[in-house]
Amino acid sequence: MRDPATGLLWTRRDNGADLLWPEAVAYCEHLTAGGLTTWILPSIEQLEALYDPVAPADDCDTMICRHRLEIDLSAPWIWSRSEDGEDGAWYLFFRLGRPTSLARFGGAKARALCVSQRGGV
Numbered sequence: 820m821r822d823p824a825t826g827l828l829w830t831r832r833d834n835g836a837d838l839l840w841p842e843a844v845a846y847c848e849h850l851t852a853g854g855l856t857t858w859i860l861p862s863i864e865q866l867e868a869l870y871d872p873v874a875p876a877d878d879c880d881t882m883i884c885r886h887r888l889e890i891d892l893s894a895p896w897i898w899s900r901s902e903d904g905e906d907g908a909w910y911l912f913f914r915l916g917r918p919t920s921l922a923r924f925g926g927a928k929a930r931a932l933c934v935s936q937r938g939g940v
Contacts, residue, residue, distance in 0.1 A: 824887070825859075830853075843860055861888055867916065869887055879913060879933075884913035895913040
């Protein structure tokens with residue numbers, strides 16, 4: 820799904836299950852969808868651009884999510900490829916639009932939503 824505001828191309832849904840950060844990175848890098856093989860985890864800034872605090876509430880598992888596009892999120896926490904400079908990586912909590920850092924290799928899990936490397940700026 821192309822985001823008209825940024826030109827980025829997003830998958831229509833997340834992966835549907837909690838993943839460790841390395842698994843989320845690999846999931847997007849090995850994904851073939853829409854005839855493309857150029858998918859990656861988005862940066863935290865790209866995820867923040869999807870969040871919209873006034874968007875209609877979308878059911879994300881047992882919580883609500885707020886985002887601009889018609890993307891199906893199965894949970895409100897989505898990994899980014901952005902590392903925190905320590906031993907963590909950022910994820911976005913789509914209920915509140917809050918970026919949070921979790922240990923990349925410590926057992927923390929979130930979902931993967933992929934953006935195409937060829938999806939615009």
